[in-house]
Amino acid sequence: LYNGFGHPQAAHDATQNRIDHFRLLDSDLAKLDSLAGRLAMETGEFWRRVPDVNRETTVDSRLLRDLNVLERDLVDSELRRDDAQALIGQSIFTQYLIDRKIVTEEHLLAICGHGDLPGIFSNRRATALLFDWLRDTFNGDMFPTVYASPNASESVPAVPYLNRIVEFLKATDPDGQRSLFPYRFDVIPVELISAIYEQLVHSAAEEEANSKSVSNSAKKEGVYYTPLAAVSLVLDEIFNGLTGDETVLDITCGSGVFLVEALRRLVYLKSSGGAPERRTIRSTLYRQLYGVDISPTAIRIAAFSLYLAALELDPDPQPPEALTFQPLVGKTLLVGDAHVIEQSPAGRKAFATTSGLKKFDVIVGNPPWSFKGQAGTAARRQLVSSRAPLQPRGQGLDFVERARDFADDKTRFGMVLGATPFFSRSGTGVEAARSVVGSLAPVTLVNLSELSGWLFPKADMPAVALLARHRDQDASRMTLVQTNWSLAGERSHTIEISPSDITTLPLASWKRHQGLFKAAFLGRRHDLLLLDDLWEKYDCMEKCLGALGTSLKTGLIVGNRSRDATFLHGLPFLRRGLRHWYVPDALPAFEEETAERPRKREIYNNPLLLVGEYLQGKPRPVTAIAEQDLIYTDSYFGGTFAEGGSEAAYLVGGILGSALASWYFLMSASAFGLWIRRLKLADIGAMPVPNLQESVESQTGRRIVELVRTFHRIPPGDSDVKSLDDAVFNLYGLDDADRIVVRDGLFRATWQWKPGRLKSTAPAELDDLRAYAQAFLSTMDAWLSASNRRRMRAEIYELTPDAPLRVVRFVLEDTPGPSVVEVISPDESLGTVLSRISERTKVPITGALVGVRDLRVHAKDEVSIIKPAARRYWLGVRGLEDADAVVKDSVYAHRTT
DSSP, rough: OOTTOOOOSSSTTTTTBBOOOOOOSSHHHHHHHHSSHHHHHHTTTTHHOTTOOGGGHHHHHHHHHHHHHHHHHHHHHHHHHHHHHHHHHHHHHHHHHHHTTTSSSHHHHHSSSOOHHHHTTHHHHHHHHHHHHHHHHHHTTOOOOSOOOOEEEEEOOHHHHHHHHHHTTTTBBSSBBOOOOOOSOOOOOHHHHHHHHHHHHHHHHHHHHHHHHHHTTTHHHHHHOOHHHHHHHHHHHHTTTSOOOEEEEETTTTTTTHHHHHHHHHHHHHHTTTTOOHHHHHHHHHHEEEEEEEOOOHHHHHHHHHHHHHHOOSSSOOOGGOOOOOBBBBBEESSSGGGGGSSSSHHHHHHHTTTTTTTTEEEEEEOOOOOOOHHHHHHHHHHOOOOOOOOSSSSSHHHHHGGEEEEEEEEEEEEEEOOOOOOHHOOHHHHHHHHHHHHHHHHEEEEGGHHHHSTTTTTOOEEEEEESSSOOOTTTTTEEEEEOHHHHHHHHHHOOOOOEEEEEEEEHHHHHOOOOHHHHSSOOOOHHHHHHHHHHHHHEEEHHHHHTTOOEEEBBBTTTTOEGGGGGGBBEEESSSBBBTTTOSOOOOOOOESBBOOGGGGGGGGSEEEESSBBSSSOOOEEESSSSSSEEBBBBEEEOTTTTOOHHHHHHHHHHEEEEEEEHHHHHHTTTTTTOOOHHHHHHTTSSOOOOOHHHTSHHHHHHHHHHHHHHHHHOOOOHHHHHHHHHHHHTTOHHHHHHHHHHOOOOOOOGGGGHHHHHHHHHHHHHHHHHHHHHHHHHHHHTTTTTSSSEEEEEEOOOOOOOOEEEEEEEESOSSEEEEEEOSSSSSSHHHHHHHHHHHHHHHHOOOOOOOOOOEETTTTTEEEEEEBBBGGOHHHHHHHHHHHHHHHHHHHHOO
């Protein structure tokens, strides 16, 4: 078993990247199955056990690094950056033609007297002859520039930049060492082309930023290529059920990754899965795919990508002279602003019809997510149609609205968007998101925020995929899909979705309460029930604080120093250092003369509740109470309480520092839980809390105040914090099931940090399985207690720690009394355990275990729960949900019987 991501070290050294070897013996084959069998791969267990298989060492990663150095060297010689980038692309494409034997050694010898590219690039005249022939044979979109004169003497040597290209093709490292393994370009994945494009665009932007301004930088424009995993996710859904004759539009096409994959799928559909004819490929390319982008470089690379895909699809790309392409740039690939593209001559020709704009069957893309500040927003509002609400920050939804101009009522949409407006508490942002969803219903939204670390690593906000009109579903409900981070997904760049990750939410519920939207993604049914219960019982924090005559405020901003701040001189100044239940001692005095927003003096009076804007490595918000006046920056929120109101301050601090607050903010906050470890003032203000005046006088409230006061003197241990959690649970009147939900929510909130994510995907241990089983039984006991004639026994199968699955069996017994949990230690493998369950239940389990999914296998008076081994599948809240499902299954089966 070899690591195909590893870099070869020496010729004929097969052991360098060998993971392990296995003999054809039962014991070794069982070892292989355990390490890399189907279940190990599909559950992700393989990736946890083999950490050396890492995409950072793949050949494409190495190529990107080498191309970065190559571009720098070409620019340092004598080429403009645009010419350097064009030469790199043309050289790679030419080598592709050679490696695929579309252009043979005989062709090259006949054209320019040399049989390989290094030889050709060593001579100016041969280079010019080659590029002239390629430009005539293919077209000007691909080879627009001549780099040397064909009239030069055969003896004239190449210019330095061509020598550098030769070194690259021979795989010579920048330090002059030649690799034993030069690159082969007979296969060039479209994702690699897109990655090259992004790298080249960003390198040009860095040069521009260094020379003048960053106003047009790639980051400002949101130039990030869309990984193939996201493209496949969108197109798998949008293309389901199509014929292949549909037209496709991407109004922000970038390097063309969506269009390339659409080309492949359309040709496949039109060819019924067989080998396509060239005329089918070319007619699809010329007549069914349209793209717009503001960047000429992007459009040029999109054309390059589409030509390359057409050659790859061609079953017999010979002879070269028969492969000439029609130009795409200016015909179906247009340079310009998508909002006004039809006003250009090329745009009128491509999109104008006698009845208005051309309508497309499928619209896809990944619009820019960027926010260009207030000036950019003002310019955008003048440009964009005002028929629908505009999001206040960013422009992704603007492009969706613009795309509707090219759509009819049946047009399918598949777009990757910034997630911020969907989860925001901004009224205008949410209104814009709801407007888009309502206009395109029925809609499926896929939350990609947990995958930001590898899916869009350079972007500064999370993503969602919006899919519309692709399924026959109720237009009054959204389908919501949560994608969860996993080690396997990050290592293999795959998006894992199991049936339990899919839910629906009525549009009316989203309108009724914004918090339900995020909770429907991240939570389970019991999370939603608890949220609804709390919102119904209690007023929000903002209102309850207002009843005490206070509110939380944002602190001082030094900023542009435009206002007088001398009235704050001498007060202690908290810039940083606030920790859980601790305000730093001996704070420096405030001595600034001016500040952009010094705020009013009275907001700094004690007793002062301080809440950190950012969470510091843990899911509990950072809260502390200051018993002295002090100034705090906008990294904190502060609330000053009336004289004698310190008990209320400590009470609120205790609530905000509890597991309940962590769970609540995970479920409903606009930022935290979306890979942004931050709280916003509106998030805190919306949290439901009991009446603070009454609570502070209650026994439970006094207990919370006492604990938090103690925490300020003596740092609490785990048992002390648990006591605080229990006291807050009592204050809110949570029952046992609610407490399971909240405590698991605290653990789920840790997944916003890498240690928590790794812990969530580590194999579940016996204690985890016991907690799961007990939560399951707590629901079943409530049903069985009515008759008090039967009980349920849980059997936990103690499998090997590296088993990719865990199994818990629940058996209904004709014995009254409380349910019990037992641990079974089978003297057999996981496969045998599954086979025995299959025989007993008459269900082919191994065939049903496809991908990352969990099974409930029913038989008479028993049910077996089979899930991946990862701890996240065996939480107590999952036990509650699974028990509900078993009861529902049983009731349904009884009714149908």
